[in-house]
Amino acid sequence: MTKNRRPRRPDVTTVEIVGGPERIEVPLHDHDDRWAATYRDHERRIRDALAPADVDIEHIGSTSVPGLAAKPIVDIVVAVEDITAEEDYLDALLDAGYRLRVREPGHRLVRTPERDVHVHVYERGDTAVDEYLLLRDHLRTHPDDRALYESTKRALLGRQWDDMNDYAAAKTDVIVEIKARARAARGQ
Structure with a gap:
């Protein structure tokens, strides 16, 4: 795959x-x-499925933060060269046993049939990947923000949610607040 290639479609x-x-x-x-x-098992599974493509793979989300309570769903982000070239990655991931859940601008989500591993696919350089890593890395090293995030999740999960996406959206304000502190800590 050629670096810095514009999407073909x-x-x-x-x-x-x-x-x-x-x-x-x-x-x-x-x-x-x-x-x-x-995560490590699925990282290998994804690399094998997408070989020889050059992809970036990271463990993200709450399960990637030691000491943080989480829903037992391992989130993984994969950065590919061209998100629109689904033939370069999507069929291979489906053949590796994942199922397509979401197709939206700039993002695809596949997951295991058991729904215990979610694989988020973005194009390399997408700011969403940096945002996931910013939050993960900050929560790993800042126990006060880790505790705030956990208490927010516990309070929200005490409610009835008809859609998991609504639960995720309800965490947005706290996530934005924590990422602002993460940027400040990095001097950004």
Whole structure:
């Protein structure tokens, strides 16, 4: 794959959620060291599926932060050269056992049939990847913000949610606040 190549075609313009909204019924669990092992297993599975493509793969989300309670869903971000060239990655991920859940501008989400691993695919250089890593790295090293984030998640999960996406959106204000402190700590 050629670096700095422009997308060969326009990206999708709508949000497609395969299977529609899903009610959230997953409680928080204390941090489990097995989540890191699950990530490593899936990192290998993804690299094998996408070989020989040059992709970046990172463990993100709450399961990537030691000491943070989380829903037992391992989130992984994969950065590909061209998000619109689905033939370069999507079929291979589906063949590796993942199922398509979301197709939206700049982002694809595949997950395991058990729904315990979510793989977020973005184009290399997408700011969303940097944002995930900013939050992860800050929460790993700032216990006060880690505690704030966990208490927010616990309060939100005490409510009824008809769609997991609504729960995720409800965390936005706290995430924005924490990322502002993360940027300040980095001198940005």
